Amino acid sequence: MTNPLFYAKILLFGEYGIIEDSQGLTVPYSFYKGTLKFSDLSSEFERKSNLSLKKYSDYLMNIELDEKFKLNIADFQKDIAGGLFFDSNIPQGYGVGSSGALVAAIFEKYSFIKYTPESISKSELKELKKVFGVLESYFHGKSSGIDPLICYMNLPILIENKENVDRVSIPKSEEGKGAIFLIDSGMTGETGPMVQIFFEKMKTEGFRKTMKEEFIRYNNACIDAFLKKEMNPFFRNLKNLSVWAYEHFKPMIPESIYKAWKKGLDTNAYYLKLCGSGGGGYILGFTKDYAKAEKMLEGYQKEVIYRF
Structure with missing residues (x-):
């Protein structure tokens, strides 16, 4: 065997x-x-x-x-x-x-x-x-x-x-214009120190509040919409999630990705989020038009993991 x-x-x-x-x-x-x-x-x-x-x-x-x-x-x-x-x-x-x-x-x-x-x-x-x-x-x-x-x-x-x-069964991947993809930040991230930063942040009441009232709400709404294949509410919540992470998870976002993250939010061409604990490794990207996003993210190594 x-x-x-x-x-x-x-x-x-x-x-x-x-x-x-x-x-x-x-x-x-x-x-x-x-x-x-x-x-x-x-x-x-x-x-x-x-x-x-x-x-x-x-x-x-x-x-x-x-x-x-x-x-x-x-x-x-x-x-x-x-x-x-x-x-x-x-x-x-x-x-x-x-x-x-x-x-x-x-x-x-x-x-x-x-x-x-x-x-x-x-x-x-x-x-x-x-x-x-x-x-x-x-x-x-x-x-x-x-x-x-x-x-x-x-x-x-x-x-x-x-x-x-x-x-759970996720919708079958199709050959559409949209895609979920990985971006290589070009550096490794260590889980331990990143999780430590998170726990430090959780000690402040303001962060705990926004985590519960905003992050978790957007996160769960994204999962719900994705599993139901409702792409408009999915991208709406995804943008909120990406904005939230850009503001609150700054230390976890690899520096090589900062500008690209912001560019996605400013143009709505794609949205980025952490893949795992961050600090390095891969970043996840979501877009309705992969060809457009790919052009805008020239210079980064990318791998498509799902099409819709």
């Missing part, structure tokens, strides 16, 4: 908001993927990966998991000694779930009880999200478990609130 591939993920909506109980919408992104493999560890990449798996397995030895989700650490460590590594082209620090895919791959291979994404009930999804949060917290300090869950399920997931998640 060939080892299953685990795809990257993109959080279309909900960055930072899901910490405060907003909704989130996340989709798998098959351009980037990773899988567990064996080798003689002749390349530096393979050796480094093998070593980090070894460190991770030591961490796993010391955590308690529910019987339903226990991992066979002994087999994992035996395989590491035999040259196991994670062969992945998912960029780290780009907000597309590099550690999530790794955690999903390890769970799939080493959990004593085998699950199939199709057979997991909504209540099990909730439990699994918690388990993945524990498994991924090694990489980020604190994890919601959402990234590994998406990578494991390989399906679009609607984050209803802090506790509940559900599978």
Whole structure:
């Protein structure tokens, strides 16, 4: 049997908001993927990966998991000694779930009880999200478990609130003029420091108020309109969301993107938002006319992820 591939993920909506109980919408992104493999560890990449798996397995030895989700650490460590590594082209620090895919791959291979994404009930999804949060917290300090869950399920997931998640079907991608796309900021972002900035901001009452009354309202309205394929209300709320982020998430917006972000708002040709925690990595773009937006964003590396 060939080892299953685990795809990257993109959080279309909900960055930072899901910490405060907003909704989130996340989709798998098959351009980037990773899988567990064996080798003689002749390349530096393979050796480094093998070593980090070894460190991770030591961490796993010391955590308690529910019987339903226990991992066979002994087999994992035996395989590491035999040259196991994670062969992945998912960029780290780009907000597309590099550690999530790794955690999903390890769970799939080493959990004593085998699950199939199709057979997991909504209540099990909730439990699994918690388990993945524990498994991924090694990489980020604190994890919601959402990234590994998406990578494991390989399906679009609607984050209803802090506790509940559900599978969701997003409208089929069509060859229209509109597009959702990624822009490469040209630098990596670190999740930890960005989340720290957010929590500092949350200490001020004014920011907490605007987060709840404006950001979460626009964010949830975007998800609702997108899933219903109502593009006019979608773009109206999206602009509000982009303006809000430009004003309140300045430290998280990579400097290389500032001007382009503002230009989109001024011309209404496209709107930008953070992809993940920001600080670097990818930025998400949305436009009704991709050809026009592409011309205006010349010089940036772009990848279309969805057409409408």
